[in-house]
Amino acid sequence: xxxxxxxxxxxxxxxxxxxxxxxxxxxGEDVGYFGGVFRVTDGLQKKHGLTRCFDTPIGEGGIVAAAxxxxxxxxxxxxxxxxxxxxxxxxxxxxxxAARLRYRSAGDFTAPIVIRTPYGGGIFGGQTHSQSPExxxxxxxxxxxxxxxxxxxxxxxxxAAIEDDDPVIFLEPxxxxxxxxxxxxxxxxxxxxxxxAGEVPEGYYTVPLGKASVVREGGDVxxxxxxTMLHVALASAAxxxxxxxxxxxxxxxxxxIETIVNSVKKTGRCxxxxxxxxxxxxxxELSALVQENCFHHLEAPVERVTGWDTPxxxxxxxxxxxxxxxxxxxxxxxxxx
Amino acid sequence: xxxxxxLSLRVPTPPARPGDAPDFSSIKLEAAGEVRRPEIDARxxxxxxxxxxxxxVLDDKGRAVGPWNPKLDAETLRRALRAMLLTRAYDxxxxxxxxxxxxxxxxxxxxxxxxxxAASFALERDDMCFPSYRQQGLLIARGYPLLxxxxxxxxxxxxxxxxxQLPIMYSSKAYGFFTISGNLGTQFPQAVxxxxxxxxxxxxxxxxxxIGDGTTAEGxxxxxxxxxxxxxxxxxxxxxxxxxxxxxxxxIAGGNESTFASRGIGYGLPALRVDGNDFLAVYAxxxxxxxxARSNLGATLIEHYTYRVxxxxxxxxxxxxxxxxxxxxxxxxxxxxxxxDHLIALGEWSEDRQQEAHREAxxxxxxxxxxxxxxxxxxxxxxxxxKTMFEDVFKDMPEHLRRQRQQMGV
Ligand SMILES: Cc1ncc(C[n+]2csc(CCOP(=O)(O)OP(=O)(O)O)c2C)c(N)n1
Numbered sequence: 001x002x003x004x005x006x007x008x009x010x011x012x013x014x015x016x017x018x019x020x021x022x023x024x025x026x027x028g029e030d031v032g033y034f035g036g037v038f039r040v041t042d043g044l045q046k047k048h049g050l051t052r053c054f055d056t057p058i059g060e061g062g063i064v065a066a067a068x069x070x071x072x073x074x075x076x077x078x079x080x081x082x083x084x085x086x087x088x089x090x091x092x093x094x095x096x097x098a099a100r101l102r103y104r105s106a107g108d109f110t111a112p113i114v115i116r117t118p119y120g121g122g123i124f125g126g127q128t129h130s131q132s133p134e135x136x137x138x139x140x141x142x143x144x145x146x147x148x149x150x151x152x153x154x155x156x157x158x159x160a161a162i163e164d165d166d167p168v169i170f171l172e173p174x175x176x177x178x179x180x181x182x183x184x185x186x187x188x189x190x191x192x193x194x195x196x197a198g199e200v201p202e203g204y205y206t207v208p209l210g211k212a213s214v215v216r217e218g219g220d221v222x223x224x225x226x227x228t229m230l231h232v233a234l235a236s237a238a239x240x241x242x243x244x245x246x247x248x249x250x251x252x253x254x255x256x257i258e259t260i261v262n263s264v265k266k267t268g269r270c271x272x273x274x275x276x277x278x279x280x281x282x283x284x285e286l287s288a289l290v291q292e293n294c295f296h297h298l299e300a301p302v303e304r305v306t307g308w309d310t311p312x313x314x315x316x317x318x319x320x321x322x323x324x325x326x327x328x329x330x331x332x333x334x335x336x337x
Numbered sequence: 338x339x340x341x342x343x344l345s346l347r348v349p350t351p352p353a354r355p356g357d358a359p360d361f362s363s364i365k366l367e368a369a370g371e372v373r374r375p376e377i378d379a380r381x382x383x384x385x386x387x388x389x390x391x392x393x394v395l396d397d398k399g400r401a402v403g404p405w406n407p408k409l410d411a412e413t414l415r416r417a418l419r420a421m422l423l424t425r426a427y428d429x430x431x432x433x434x435x436x437x438x439x440x441x442x443x444x445x446x447x448x449x450x451x452x453x454x455a456a457s458f459a460l461e462r463d464d465m466c467f468p469s470y471r472q473q474g475l476l477i478a479r480g481y482p483l484l485x486x487x488x489x490x491x492x493x494x495x496x497x498x499x500x501x502q503l504p505i506m507y508s509s510k511a512y513g514f515f516t517i518s519g520n521l522g523t524q525f526p527q528a529v530x531x532x533x534x535x536x537x538x539x540x541x542x543x544x545x546x547x548i549g550d551g552t553t554a555e556g557x558x559x560x561x562x563x564x565x566x567x568x569x570x571x572x573x574x575x576x577x578x579x580x581x582x583x584x585x586x587x588x589i590a591g592g593n594e595s596t597f598a599s600r601g602i603g604y605g606l607p608a609l610r611v612d613g614n615d616f617l618a619v620y621a622x623x624x625x626x627x628x629x630a631r632s633n634l635g636a637t638l639i640e641h642y643t644y645r646v647x648x649x650x651x652x653x654x655x656x657x658x659x660x661x662x663x664x665x666x667x668x669x670x671x672x673x674x675x676x677x678d679h680l681i682a683l684g685e686w687s688e689d690r691q692q693e694a695h696r697e698a699x700x701x702x703x704x705x706x707x708x709x710x711x712x713x714x715x716x717x718x719x720x721x722x723x724k725t726m727f728e729d730v731f732k733d734m735p736e737h738l739r740r741q742r743q744q745m746g747v
Contacts, residue, residue: 030583055348058585126501313726316500
């Protein structure tokens with residue numbers, strides 16, 4: 001099996017689907033000739049033609065609205081928003097339109113669209129290239145929210161998202177595009193090339209939406225994570241000396257509640273890690289869910305390790321980023337309680 | 338069977354890509370001095386031809402000709418030329434600093450210096466500018482200290498923005514420079530709001546804002562034009578058409594179908610299209626629009642026709658999407674060279690003095706940079722205090738942020 005980084009895996013997913021289904025097309029700012037600023041659509045215009053993969057005007061609202069119209073016609077558009085930080089001009093179209101099309105038309109019109117966008121910190125992008133807006137989407141009824149953390153999952157989840165009949169927000173952790181990141185900024189950067197998680201089949205396969213993955217089994221404490229934080233969680237688990245169970249959520253909506261509940265019932269402890277700001281973050285949803293379903297099994301309060309409630313500061317990226325030190329401290333607190 | 342023809346989807350493409358010969362043959366250039374200059378109280382409807390023409394003052398021989406010649410004195414022209422040289426020297430130094438790993442990111446305005454410098458000469462010092470990231474020339478022309486700009490780029494201990502902003506996203510209320518946002522176009526309707534407030538208060542200050550050709554596709558561009566028109570806001574709305582939005586040519590923003598200036602017509606705004614590499618033309622157009630705004634006649638849309646000579650930013654490699662030599666063949670030349678030639682034609686400058694002025698600019702930048710680097714560069718030397726990370730989220734720090742700051746241990 002070829003080793004691919006996440007960019008190549010996503011490119012491969014789009015290539016497979018453009019080849020398989022003439023109703024699939026992909027577009028966005030700099031997506032066509034140039035292949036996207038992160039190269040995710042590299043070579044696709046050349047291979048599939050100008051009307052299957054193309055550049056759009058810089059108007060995120062227009063991009064998503066056009067995708068909705070195409071979806072209503074019967075196509076399966078995959079729209080790229082260059083950075084998640086720039087999705088807000090499209091927010092009305094996503095939230096008020098795409099998310100409710102099926103409901104308000106009683107199934108007459110649907111928006112089988114995918115909105116892909118790189119998100120998250122760790123690349124010195126400052127406050128306008130680092131945000132994690134997932135909670136803004138998970139709060140909206142009618143949207144699916146997907147966040148891969150390995151190249152294999154990225155490809156399989158993207159194909160599943162394209163084939164899904166509902167609007168999917170597909171958030172790509174850009175810190176993971178070239179390799180996993182354990183949250184230690186001083187350690188050498190690893191690439192996906194030699195890692196098992198970097199092995200990606202060339203052809204078609206899917207990773208189903210709504211299924212979490214138990215990435216590491218353990219009996220002491222459950223860590224819930226997604227995106228870049230999955231790798232931080234794994235590094236923290238290894239360095240904590242504890243027997244941690246690490247779960248990669250992979251899709252936030254729909255959420256694999258069963259896997260989470262089974263794990264927390266087993267370990268009796270739960271630490272949630274995400275990059276987004278603390279207040280009202282997706283961790284709050286997870287924490288409530290664990291409390292509702294596992295109250296009698298909990299040995300300690302649920303811990304949340306998150307970004308701070310400030311915008312993302314350029315100079316203090318590593319102080320903002322929830323790294324292993326903070327995760328390990330939370331694990332210890334959970335064990336001591 | 339229906340006897341109707343099949344539809345087909347059109348996706349525009351630029352005249353030349355890497356490997357092709359650059360092709361500017363579709364550009365129609367008016368001769369310098371050719372375009373009329375209407376009175377400032379002209380109605381938008383009556384000057385719509387100016388949205389399609391190209392106002393030019395400097396001819397090929399460096400002479401200033403025609404009704405738009407602002408007839409500036411030689412000393413002003415020399416100051417402007419020095420400001421352009423300084424901007425270019427600053428860009429070169431900071432670009433290198435990024436390449437040396439001293440900061441994360443940088444953006445140059447090479448070839449577009451006249452747009453910002455001429456505007457700051459034509460505006461009053463207390464008018465408020467709402468720039469995009471390519472108008473560093475406004476700060477430089479207004480005499481904002483280079484050292485402060487560098488401290489911002491380096492996110493060091495003396496960064497006036499405390500390490501929060503991406504490099505080049507300056508902010509200075511005292512210098513009439515609204516804080517830059519990374520979110521394209523948001524400043525355009527905000528400038529209109531500032532101008533509406535100035536009118537509401539009976540103030541005499543006006544606002545100006547700048548966006549790129551690509552950004553005209555954002556809804557905010559249209560909100561700005563509509564509000565400016567409805568409330569007759571004293572604002573100058575500038576579109577810097579430098580032909581490229583990262584890898585996308587201006588046609589992707591709709592620039593093949595009509596000029597960007599012509600967008601003003603549908604909103605009832607007078608619109609001018611100027612040679613953006615011609616300092617005098619930019620100055621004259623800005624002065625015309627400013628006078629109009631100050632006379633309570635409302636907003637003007639100006640399209641600056643220019644070319645982005647360098648990459649979009651330090652993250653960009655333009656040779657992947659346009660012919661390598663395209664910049665060299667840009668028919669409107671280089672704004673610095675053209676202003677220099679003009680001063681020489683006037684007998685007020687020489688090649689030697691140009692060399693000397695260039696050296697001075699480089700020295701000035703070098704000296705400031707030495708000072709800035711001594712304070713610190715990104716991640717090295719003195720950093721802003723970590724404590725400040727939690728400040729300015731709100732006016733007074735709420736309890737939850739105080740707790741988070743404690744949790745972080747500062
Ligand atoms: C809302 C938003 N969408 C996308 C981006 C990413 N982006 C940054 S600059 C840029 C191109 C802008 O081109 P243009 O407006 O022509 O200005 P120029 O860079 O040429 O001066 C893009 C797409 C952004 N910063 N904000």
